[in-house]
Amino acid sequence: MFELSTEQNELFAMAKDFADKEVWPRARQWDETAEFPWETLKKAHEVGLMNAFVPEEVGGMGLHTFEACLISEALGYGSAGFSTALGANELAAMPVxxxxxxxVWKRFLAPMVEEPLMAAYCVTEPGAGSDVAGIKTTAKKKGSDYILNGSKMWITNAGHANWFFVLAKTDPQAGAKGMTGFxxxxxxxxxxxxxKEDNMGQRCSDTRGVTFQDVVVPEENRLGAEGKGFxxxxxxxxxxxxxxSSNAVGLASRALKCAVEYSKERQAFGAPIAQNQGISFMLADMARDLEASRLLCWKAAADVDAGKRNTYFASLAKLSAGDGVMRITTDAVQIFGGYGYNKEYPVEMLMRDAKIFQIYxxxxxxxxxVVSRHLLA
Ligand SMILES: Cc1cc2nc3c(=O)[nH]c(=O)nc-3n(C[C@H](O)[C@H](O)[C@H](O)COP(=O)(O)OP(=O)(O)OC[C@H]3O[C@@H](n4cnc5c(N)ncnc54)[C@H](O)[C@@H]3O)c2cc1C
Incomplete structure (x- = not known):
């Protein structure tokens, strides 16, 4: 658990090298133009960093959650928005x-091995985000098809997706038990x-609304039995x-690296600012949040890969990494002083990129x- 295998170390090193050479040098440009990073996604696909979750049974690499964490952290160190585009594919594919x-694996997942295809997870609606059971999209049975109607909101990858995972109500009176996935x-x-939405951060990631108007979906595209969607x-x-959460850890590592380097270079009162305990203790707190979050990610991933229920640790990882990366990037801006507030330096972008980890x-x-319910159960 505390030692990566040779293969895991090699995977992480390869993904980090990709992030350093192909992703980080383009991160500021993507932030400014909000362009979708297509060319770099294609390269990620070529080297085996994209859609690696496709099961071996249909020709994929059948990547485990632990390895997905390593890739996500390494790419998040390059650009959290880029890593989110890849992660959203995994989010869409995971219910499948x-x-x-x-x-469905053969028809929708297998082609993702051959080509850098995108997918999107459509659950959130204009009137229901945290309260998933409050969604209004319906799927009505008609012969051997379903007819979908409804609107989804804030859907990552929507503009480039070849297919969507859609959560809809097949029995609108039955709450969470009346939902089905398609x-x-x-x-x-x-x-x-x-x-495309004009977002605060992770601006290369593509977020859009998606409307389904009398969309005919064949029965064979239903995932599991009716009522199993939630x-x-x-x-x-x-x-x-x-x-x-590992993506957030990668972003946090970048912010910490920037802050350490700057604090050793920047002089104030005749000495590098790092020599002030007020600064060096901030660096120590940043490292604490980062390392603790990484361990929680690894614990949650190792558990689910071992077939254990990990909901508690997955939520702890997300909470620690989401809140942690916001503190870390805010402190990085503070350590940079006025320069931290300016686009000539990277940390303001990192702080904007961090915020979404507390939301999506x-x-x-x-x-x-989730965590408190577990404690009080
Ligand atoms: C950039 C971006 C990308 C996204 N990508 C996707 C995607 O790919 N697919 C998808 O389906 N969705 C996606 N989302 C949606 C995202 O998951 C939701 O925005 C999120 O779950 C919160 O829902 P909401 O925005 O409706 O906020 P609300 O649920 O309205 O919450 C508003 C506030 O109230 C708080 N709150 C709500 N209920 C409680 C409670 N019981 N106790 C305490 N506080 C509470 C929330 O924490 C939040 O602070 C994305 C959102 C963004 C911004």
Whole structure:
């Protein structure tokens, strides 16, 4: 658990090298233009860092959650928005993997091995985010098809996705037990993808609304039995929260590196600012948050890979890494002083990129809810 294997070390080193050479040098440009990092995603696919979760049974690498964490952290060290684009593919695919629907694996996951295809996880709606049971999208059975109607909001990768995982209500009166998961081809008639949202951070990541208007979805695209959708959507989080939290750890590592280097160079009152305990203790606190978060990610990942229930540790990892990266990047800006507030230096971008980790894949409040329910059960 505390030692990476030779293969894991090699994977992490390869992903970090990719982040250093291909991702970090472009991060500021992507932030300024908000362009989707297509060319670099294609390169990531070529070297085996993208869509590596596709099960071996359909020709993929069948990557474990632990290895997904290593890739996510390494790429987050380059650009958290870039790592999010890859992570959103995994989030969309995970309910499909968990459902064990082999026909859907063949039709939608297998092609992702051959080509750098994208996918998106469509759960949040304009009126329901944290309260997933409050979604309004419906799927009505008609012969051997379902007819989907509803609007989704804040969907990562939506503008580039070839297919969507969609959570809809097949029995609107039954709350969470009336929800069913579907895979919907992006080119289906009635799928309307909105404009790219102008977000605060992770600006290269593509976030949009998606509307489903009388979209015909064949029965074979249903994941599991009717009513199993909520379970599938949440089971996906047990596997993706460790990896998304690792993305935050990667971003935090970048911020800490920038802060350490700057504090050794910047002179004030005739000495490097690092010589003030007020600064060096901030660095120590940043390292504490970072290392503790990484260990929680690894624990949550190792547990789920070993077939153990990890919801508690996955939420702790997300809470620690999400709140931690916000503190770390805010302190990095503080250590840079006025220069930290300026776009000539990277830390203001890192601070903006950090904020979303307290919001998506369950807000920090929702993680506290999961953890406290576990403690009080
Ligand atoms: C950039 C970005 C990308 C995203 N990508 C995706 C995606 O790919 N797929 C997808 O489905 N969704 C995605 N989301 C949606 C995201 O998961 C939601 O925004 C998030 O879950 C919060 O939902 P909400 O925005 O509706 O806030 P709300 O649920 O309305 O919450 C508002 C505030 O109230 C707090 N709150 C709510 N309930 C409680 C409670 N019981 N106790 C204490 N506090 C509470 C929340 O923590 C938050 O601070 C994305 C969002 C963004 C901004």
């Amino acid at each position: 993997v968990v459902s064990q629907e082999k026909g 895979v919907v081809s992006a080119d289906s008639e009635g799928v309307i993808v909105g404009k 379970q599938l959507a949440m089971a996906a989080f047990d596997r993706t929260r460790p990896a998304v 894949e369950g807000t920090s409040q929702i993680q506290r809810l």
